[in-house]
Amino acid sequence: MHFSRIAAGILCSSILAGCGGGSNEVPQSEAPAATTSGAAEKFVPISYRFTKDSAPQTIWVTVKGGNAYFQSDINLGPIERLREAEFSPDSFTAESGGREAAGVIYPSAGRWYKGVVVYNESQLPASVRDGQLWTAMNMIMAKSPIRFSRDQDYYKNVTYISSAPVYTYDNIALYWQNFDGASAGSSQIGRQGGTQGLFATDRLSAAGFAHEFLHALGVWHEQSRSDRDTYISVDYGNIKTEYRSQYDKHVSDGALVGGYDYCSVMHYPAKGGGMAIDNAKPIIKLLQNFPSCIVQIDAVQGAGVSGIGQDSGVSDGDFATIRALHPGVPELLPFAYAGPNQKVITPVAWGTAAPVTFSLNASKSYHPNWISNGARIVSYSWVPVGWSPTCSSQYPGGPVTCSTNPIVNANSAQATYSVVMNAQSSQEERKVRLTVTDNAGRSMSDVVTLTAARY
Numbered sequence: 483m484h485f486s487r488i489a490a491g492i493l494c495s496s497i498l499a500g501c502g503g504g505s506n507e508v509p510q511s512e513a514p515a516a517t518t519s520g521a522a523e524k525f526v527p528i529s530y531r532f533t534k535d536s537a538p539q540t541i542w543v544t545v546k547g548g549n550a551y552f553q554s555d556i557n558l559g560p561i562e563r564l565r566e567a568e569f570s571p572d573s574f575t576a577e578s579g580g581r582e583a584a585g586v587i588y589p590s591a592g593r594w595y596k597g598v599v600v601y602n603e604s605q606l607p608a609s610v611r612d613g614q615l616w617t618a619m620n621m622i623m624a625k626s627p628i629r630f631s632r633d634q635d636y637y638k639n640v641t642y643i644s645s646a647p648v649y650t651y652d653n654i655a656l657y658w659q660n661f662d663g664a665s666a667g668s669s670q671i672g673r674q675g676g677t678q679g680l681f682a683t684d685r686l687s688a689a690g691f692a693h694e695f696l697h698a699l700g701v702w703h704e705q706s707r708s709d710r711d712t713y714i715s716v717d718y719g720n721i722k723t724e725y726r727s728q729y730d731k732h733v734s735d736g737a738l739v740g741g742y743d744y745c746s747v748m749h750y751p752a753k754g755g756g757m758a759i760d761n762a763k764p765i766i767k768l769l770q771n772f773p774s775c776i777v778q779i780d781a782v783q784g785a786g787v788s789g790i791g792q793d794s795g796v797s798d799g800d801f802a803t804i805r806a807l808h809p810g811v812p813e814l815l816p817f818a819y820a821g822p823n824q825k826v827i828t829p830v831a832w833g834t835a836a837p838v839t840f841s842l843n844a845s846k847s848y849h850p851n852w853i854s855n856g857a858r859i860v861s862y863s864w865v866p867v868g869w870s871p872t873c874s875s876q877y878p879g880g881p882v883t884c885s886t887n888p889i890v891n892a893n894s895a896q897a898t899y900s901v902v903m904n905a906q907s908s909q910e911e912r913k914v915r916l917t918v919t920d921n922a923g924r925s926m927s928d929v930v931t932l933t934a935a936r937y
């Protein structure tokens with residue numbers, strides 16, 4: 483938990499979902515003494531089932547803000563719910579309540595419907611939204627079926643999806659905060675149902691964001707894999723007692739996805755930072771030659787990496803894991819991005835009309851890899867969500883004018899749109915949906931939030 487990036491993770495390509503029952507003999511570390519030091523944090527053991535059918539095993543978690551964090555950045559959910567699950571394991575069902583109680587991923591319930599991750603980035607600083615977050619989303623989308631959208635109703639607008647998801651309000655809220663000396667970010671494992679959080683700090687790199695998103699997609703840390711002892715050795719003698727369980731294997735019986743991947747963005751680095759007794763010595767040693775590998779660092783580029791615990795990008799092994807988690811979802815789907823949420827506060831005095839013009843642009847709504855594979859965006863639509871620009875004066879309520887001039891240019895993948903709203907004394911918030919469709923008739927949507935207000 484003392485890595486500069488939370489992302490410095492361990493990775494377990496094994497899909498949670500695929501980890502069926504079985505024996506539970508993976509003890510590797512001595513149990514540390516439970517601690518209550520620090521008003522905000524406790525380090526405690528819990529009995530935990532990684533899947534519905536697997537035997538419970540004891541793991542150590544850090545309790546912060548009522549939530550249990552495993553291996554520093556994996557938020558297993560409220561500790562009280564985990565305690566309840568310990569005492570009533572028979573209550574597990576495939577319903578969301580059982581899933582929340584157990585904090586585990588079921589074979590399909592923990593996946594994002596058709597690989598679409600609905601997110602809300604409104605709490606992030608603009609520089610992070612346009613920087614690390616944007617880069618992370620692009621590196622994940624580059625070679626996977628995953629698409630990101632802020633449209634909770636995306637399934638109504640995506641032509642390759644023929645039915646609604648079971649849970650239609652699932653989304654990841656991105657929060658900006660600083661943990662006390664802990665990880666640079668954190669995430670829950672898999673889709674939890676409803677709104678779940680992904681916490682980021684200014685120490686979270688683009689690859690770190692990708693790491694946390696992969697947790698949300700259902701991927702554990704790589705060094706937790708049951709087969710890891712063939713590939714790495716862990717020097718428990720160099721780990722502070724209280725952190726030893728952070729290096730344990732915990733998936734003893736699961737179906738692993740692909741081979742062990744030294745290059746994964748989900749792998750712990752060799753050195754343990756604050757978890758090591760002597761940080762000059764590595765905790766993790768490689769038992770096999772490290773293969774040279776290239777990881778995806780943004781929408782189009784790759785970069786070579788030469789050591790475990792890389793903080794650069796998503797590996798081919800990571801992509802294979804993502805694909806395995808989303809069977810049947812086509813790749814190279816269109817991508818819609820309606821631009822950043824916009825808010826304008828006008829100083830115009832009360833009693834006079836205060837029109838505010840919002841300019842929208844879909845120029846980022848394509849993916850270079852996708853375009854280069856022969857696909858083309860052939861149409862766009864901008865549609866107000868739940869409101870109707872009337873282009874007539876309705877002061878002081880509602881929009882006073884509107885302008886709907888979509889400019890479609892498939893070559894530059896650009897479509898602009900402008901909306902004029904009347905700023906009210908309080909906030910006037912409207913949403914506009916962008917839908918893009920490619921030459922194969924596949925579409926994807928996104929929603930942007932526009933806010934007009936007066937002082």
Ligand SMILES: [Zn+2]
Nearest residue numbers: 488491555556
């Ligand atoms: Zn992690």
